[in-house]
Amino acid sequence: MIILYFSIAFILASLVFFFKNQTVNRIMSGLFLLSQIGFNFYSISNIGKYDSIYYKFDALGGLFSIVLSILSLATFYHSYLYFQRHEFSKKQESAYYSALIMLIASMMSANYAENIALLWVSIEATTLFVSLLIFHERTKDALEAAWKYLFISSVGVAIAFMGILFFSMAPGINGLSTLSLNNLIMNAKDINPLWLKIAFLLVLTGFSAKMGIFPLHTVTVDAHTVAPPPISAFISTSLMNVGFLGIFRIFTIIAKTSTLYWAQNVLLIVGIISITMSAIQILRTKHYKRMFAFSSLEHMGIVALGLAAGGIGYYAAILHLVFHSFVKASLFYQIGQVHSIYKSYYFKDTGKYFKFYSLGGLAFLLCFVCITAIPPSGLFISEFLIFKALFIQNRIIVAILALVLLTVILYVFGKNTLHLLYADKPENVDLNNVTINKFETLSQFVLLGLVIYLGISPPIFFTDLINSAISILK
C-alpha cells in the first residue's frame, strides 16, 4: 500500500514539475491530498501491521501522520494563498509544489519506517526537498539559509548514520531485517552499553538539526527565517516531529537497557541547553519568524526534558509535540497574513494590527496564548505534566531553571506580540489594497481550537494512540 502511495506522490510531483501550469498544480495537489488522506485513513485503521518488510503502521507514526495530513491540508491552502499574494514564475511555482508533495511523501515514509536505515534515508530525503523549498524565494538570504540548512543537516544526518551503523553491531542480527526496529529492541540488551551510548549520542547530535534542538539547532532557525510561511510552518512542526521520531526510535531501543538513565541525562542536558539558547537568543531577535523559530527550539527543549523525565513525561512529550505542531503552524500562517499587510517580518515595521484586521489580531493573540502555554492552551497541560515528571524524577534544579527561562521567553513573546497588535502605526503602511481572506484566519482558529479541545478533553482514540506509542517504553 505504501508503495502505491509513494508512486502516486512521485507521479503527481513529476507531473507538477513538468507541466508548469497553475491548473495542473492545483489539480495534482488536490489529488495528492486525497491520496494522502486516504492513505492516512488506511494506515490508521491498520495500526500494528507491517506494510512490506520495511514499513510498519505504528501508533506514533500514525499520530504524526494525522498531524501531518491536517497540516498538509492547511499548508496547501496557505501555499495557494501565498502564491496569490506574491509574484513568482510558473517554474518556481511548480517546483515549489512538486517539492512540497515529495517532502510530505518523504515525511510519511519517515513516520512509518520500521527499518532505521530507511528512516535515515527518508530523513535525508526530507532535508533535500525542504532545502529546495527554503530556497524558493531565490533571495540571497534564502540561498544562505538553504545552504546552511542543507549542509549542516547533511553533516548531521551523516553523523546520525554513523550512530545507526553502531546498532547493526547487535549480535544475532542478520539478513534483510538487520536494522529492523523490532529486532533491535529485542536484542538491545545484548548490545555493548558503550556502543549504545555512542550510537545514541551520534544519532541525537545528528538528528538535532532536524528536530531543531541543541547542538545543531542554529540552521533550523535560519531556515525558518527565510522560508515561505507555509514552509516555515512545516519545518517547525512536521519536520521537527520527524526529527523527534528519529531520536525517539533510537530511544526506544535504549529504553529497555541499563543505558536508559544515561540517555535521559544526555537528553536533559540537551533540553536545558536548548531552552537556555532559546531564551537568550530570543532576546536579541528583531524578526517575527526568528522569534517563532526560537520558540520552537524552546518547545523541542521541553520535549527533550519530557523524554528525559520519563514516566508521564513520555506521554506529555508526545502530547506536547502534537499541540506544538498545531499552534506553531497557525502562528506561521498568521504571520503570513501579517506580512501581507506590512510587507516585513521585522518588529519595527509593524504595529496596530488589531486595528487593521481585528480577526487576525484575535487569532494572533490566541496563538500567543497557546504557544506560551497559557491556558486554555493544551500546551499548558503537556508542560505541566512534563514539569511534574521532572519533579517526580527529582530533577528539580533543571525544572526550576527551565521555568525561569520559560518566563523570560513568555516575556519576550508577549512584548513583541503586543507590539505587533497595539504599537503605534508604522509609517508607510498602505492598507487600501490589502485584502485578507477571512477563511484564512478561520483555518488558524480551527487549528487552535483543536489544540484547546484536545487539551481539555482529549478523545479516547487520541489518548490511546499516544499510550500505545509509549507502551514500548514501559
Next chain:
Amino acid sequence: MEVTIFNIFILLAFVIFIVPKKSQYYFSAFIHLGLIGISGFWAINCFYNYSEVSSLPFITFFSNPLNLTIDVLSAFFILVINCTVLTGFIYAKGYLKSYSTNKSKTEFAFHHFNFIWLHISMLLVVMIRDGLAFLFVWELMSLSSFFLVIFENEKQEVIKIGLKYLMQMHIGLVFIIVAFICVYIQTNGDIGFDGLSLYFATNKPFLVFILFFIGFGIKAGFIPLHTWLPHAHPAAPSHVSGVMSGVMIKIGLYGILRVLTYIHQDLFSIGMFILVISLISGILGVTFAIVQHDVKKLLAYHSIENIGIIGIGIGLGVIGIAANIPVLAVLGFAGGILHILNHSLFKSLLFYTSGSIYLQLHTRNIEQMGGMIKKMPKTAIFFLIGSLAICGLPLFNGFISEFLIYSGIFKSLLPGNLFIDITLLFSLSGLAIIGGLAIFCFTKVFSIIFLGTPRSDSATKSTEVKGSMLISFFMIGIIIIFIGILPAFIIYPLSSVVGIFTKDSSILYQSAYNLNNISLVSGIFIGLICTLGLLRNRQQKGKIIKQGPIWGCGYTGINPAKSQYTATSYADNFLLLVDRLVNVKKRFIVFKSEEIFPRKRTFHTDSSDIFEDYLVSLPSKKILYWMEKAAVFQTGQIQHYLLYALVFLIVIFFLSILNWI
C-alpha cells in the same frame, strides 16, 4: 440540570463576537445575569443547608470527570464575586459609552468576552478542587483580566503595564504549580486540593504553604509581591479595576484560605508568617497610598492595605487555632472574611466613582481636580461613603470587620502567654496605625478631588453622571450602610463560613449583642445629627446668613484656585516621616547667587515604590541585560554551528567516560 444551563451560558460567551455592536452590552449582561443566577442559586442553596458540601459533575477534563464542589467558603466567594460583577457590568454600560467611537466592534466584543470570562473563571476557581483544572481556570482568570487591563491599548504605557501584570501572574502560577507538584510527590495522590489533606497530615506544612502563599499572594497583592497592582489597576478601565480590586485579588486570598483549611499542624508559625506579612502590607500599603497623586493608583495601594487588614484577621485566626484561643480564632477569621466582602463593596464603589470622575476630566491626577462636589454631588456623596467605609469608621461596613478583629484581639489579651500578647499588641498597634493613616489619606483624596476650588479648566466644566452608573453606586452604597448599621444580620451566614476553619464559630453569636449595640449607637448618632441640624435651622431662622469669600488673613488679592492646599502639600508632613521608604524625589533648579532675575522654574516631585525598584525592576533588568549579553551563539558562521556539535560530542563523551552522567 443547572450545570447544563451554566455550560450553555459559558458557551454563549463565544457568540458575542457575532453580535452586532449595539446589542453587545445587553447580550453580555444577559450572560452575566444567567451566570449570577445559577451560581448565586448554588451559593444560597449551600448557605441554607450549610455544613454540607455539594458536588456537581461539570465536564470531562483531561479524561477525568471534573466536579464543581461548593462548600460554604466557595459559596461566600461566589456571592462576593457575583455582587461585584453585577455592579461592575451595570456601571460598565455608562462607562463604556465614552469609548464607543474609537473602538471597533471586535474590540468591544473582545472586551465583553473577557469580562464574561473573568466572571466565569473566578466562579470556577472557587468551585474547582482538581489541581490541574484549578490551575487552568486560575490562569484563565489572569489572562482574561490581562486583556481587560489593556483595553485602552492605544496607550503604550498601558501595554507595558499589562505585560508586567501578565508576567507576575505567570510567576505566581509557577509557584502554585510547584507547590502542587511538591505535594504530589510526597503523597502520590491526586494533584489538587483534596491531595493536600493527605500531605499536610503527615508532612511539615510550612514550606509548601510558603510556596502557595507566594503564588496566591502575588494575586492578592501582599507586600512585597504587590508590584503589579499599583500599575494594573490604574491602567484598566474603571469597571474592570473595580472588579479586579474588588474581587479578583480576593481570589488570591481564597487560595490561601482554601489551603489553610487543610492544615492542622504547625499552624503557629504559619499564622505568624501571615500576620507579619499582612502587617507590613497594611502599613506600607497605606503609606505608599498617601504619597500618590494618581487617584486609581492610590486606591490600588489601598487595596494592598486592605488585603493586609484581611490578612491580619486571617493570621490572628490561625494563631488563635494554633494557640487554642477560640475567641481569637473565630473573631479573627470572621473579621478577615467579612472584610473581604466589605472591601469588595467599598473598593469597587471607590473605583467606580473615581472612574466617573476620570470620564469627566480625562485625568487621574488629583492635582488637576478640585471642587467636584458642586459639579458631581451624587458621585461625591458615594465617594465619601466609600472613603468613610474604607477608613473603618462607624455607620459603614468597614468598621464592622475591623471591630471584629479588634475585639478578637482584646478578648484574647487575657491568657498569660507573653509571646501571643506581644503579637497581639503589635497587630493592635498596626491596625490602629493603618486606620489612622487611612483617615489621613482619604481626607486628602476626598478634599483634593471634591472640595475647594477647581484646579483646572476641565474640572470646572464637568457634569454629573447619569443612569446605569448611578444605579450601581446606589446598590453598593445601600449594602455598605446596611452592613454598617445592621451588622447582626451578617453574623449568621458569616459564622457558617468561619465554621470551616474552627469549630467554635458559635462564639460569633455572642458578638451579635455587641453588634446590636453598634446599631443602637449608630441610630442615636444619626438622630443626634438630625436634631442638631434642625436646631441650627431654627436658630438661623431670621438671622442674617451671608455668603462671602474665605478668610485670607486680611489679604484680599488671593486666588483661591492657586493658593489652596494641594495633595502634595497635604501629604508633605507625613512624607517627612517616610521619605526613605517611598523614595521621594524632588526635582528643581537651585537659585544661584548671580541670578538676579530668576528664570521661570518648575518643581516636580515623584515617588516610587522601593520594593518595585529593588525587588522587581532592578533584578529583572539585570537578568535581561546579562542574558542579552550572552546571546552570542547565533553567529551566522557555519563553522561555529558545526563546532557546537563537535564540542557537545566531546564533552558528553568525556562526561560519560568519567561517569559523571
Next chain:
Amino acid sequence: MIDIFIILYSMTLIYFALAERVSKYVILLFIQGVLLFCVLFFSLYKIEIFDFIFILLETILVKAIILPWFMNKVRRQNQLKRENDTYIPVFYSIIIVVICLLVSFFLSSKLQDTQIHSKYFTVAFASVIFGIYFIIIHRNIFSHVVGYLIIENGIFLISLALGSKMPMMVNLAVLLDVLMGVLVLGIFVNRIGNTFESVEIGHLTQLKD
C-alpha cells in the same frame, strides 16, 4: 593486504590537511574512493557473488568516479585554485590529524569488541572527526563539501569496520541519498558562486542575531 589500503587511506587524510590546491582535494577524493573500493574488494568476499559485484560496482561508480568528477566540475565552474586561508595554519592541522588518529586509536582499543575490526575503525573514526575539523577550519564552501565527503567516506569505512551487511535495497538507497545530497550541495555551491561571485563563507553570514 587490507592493512595497506587502510594505512594509505589514513595517509590521504594527512594529505588533505597538507594540500593547498583545491584540485588536490578532488584528486584525493578520487584516491579515497579507489582505496575504499579496494578495501571492500578484500573484505566482502563472503557474501553472494551477485550482491558482491553490485556493491563493488556501486562503490567504484559513486565514490571514485561520479563524485570526484562532479566536484571537479563544480571546482572549475567556480574557478577555484587555491585554498590558502584556513583559520588554522597547516602546521597545526597536521598535528591535529595525528591527534585524531591517536584518539580514535585509543577509542577503538577501549571498545574492545569481537564484532569490530579495530583497524578500520581507527581510521574511519579519525576520518569522520577530521572531516568535521576540515569543515570548521575552511572558509570556502567548496571545501566544506569536500569535508562532508571525507565524513561520508569515513562512515562508509565504519560500516565496513562494523562488518554490517546492509540489506541491499537499503544500501542502494543510502548511496543514492548521499549522491543526491552531494549533487544538490554542488548545485547550491554553483548558485552561491553565481550569486555572490565567490564561494567564501564570509558572504554567508547575514542570518544572525
Next chain:
Amino acid sequence: MEVLSIFLILLTALLIPGITGMTKAKIAGRKMPSVFQPIKDIIRLFKKGAIYSTSTSFIYKVAPLVYLSSVSVSILFLSVGSKISLISFHGDFLLFAYLLAIGKFFMIISAMDTGSSFEGMGANREALYSMLVEPAFFIIIASLALFTDYTSLNELFSNMHISSNFSYVIGIAASYVLLNTAMTENSRMPVDDPKTHLELTMIHEVMILDNSGFDLAIIHISSWLKFSIYGTLISKFIIVTTLPFYIQAVYFIIIQMILAIVIGFLESFRARNKMEKNPQWIIMLSAIAIVAFLSTLIISQKIILN
C-alpha cells in the same frame, strides 16, 4: 441614675475651659476672667447669624453637626465612678474611638472644603497628629484589658482598683498618656498653641477660621466635651468605687477641676513644640503606652517566668 453621670460630665465640661482660662490668666499675672466667660462667648455666638464662604459645599455645613454628635455620643459610653454607663458592651471603646475619629474626619474635610490656603495646613496637621496618637490610646486600653480581663470601657476602668495596688502604677502611666492624648486631640500645648496669632503655626484654630455663629459654637462645645471625656477617663483611676455615689460625684467634680488647673499650668509653662518635632513627641506617647503594656505583663505576673 446613669443620666446623672452624663449630666455631671456635661456640667464639668462647661466649667473646664473657664477654669483653665482663669489659671492661665493668674499665672500670666492678668486679671482673671469669669469662669463663665467661655459660656458667655458661646451664648453670644448662638445669637448670631452666620457667614458661609462661597467656595464651600454642604460638607461644610454638615461637619460641625457630625463633630458635636460624635463627641456627644461618645459620652454615652462613659460614667462617673462606679456607675454603669448608658451603653456598654464588649469592645465599646472601639466604637468610642472611631466615633471620635468620624467627627474628626468631617472636621478635616470641612476645613479643606473652604479651599483656603491656611485651613488645609491645619487640617493635615490635625489628621497626622490624631493618626499618630491613635495607637497610644489603643495600647493603653489593651494594657488595661490585659490587666483587668474586661473589654468594655466602663468595666476596664472600674475594675482597676479591685485588682491590686499595682493598678496605681498602671493608672499613673495611663493617666499620663491619656492626658497628653487629650492635649493632642484637642490641639493644645505642646502640640499646638490655641492662643497664637499666626495662622501658619495653628492647628485646630486655623481649621475653623471660616466657621461662624452656630457652627463655631458647637465646635467649641465639642472640644470642651472632649476634654471632659478624657478627664472622666482619668478620674476613673482615682475614684474609689466602694464609696457612696454622691461622694464619688464630688470626687469627680474635684478631679475634673484639678485637671483643668493642671492643663492651665501645663499650657502656661510649656513651650509649644516646633512643628516638625510634633510627630516624634506624639510617637513617644505610644512608646510610653507600650512600656505600660509591658509592665502590665510583668506586674500582673501573667507571664510564666521560668
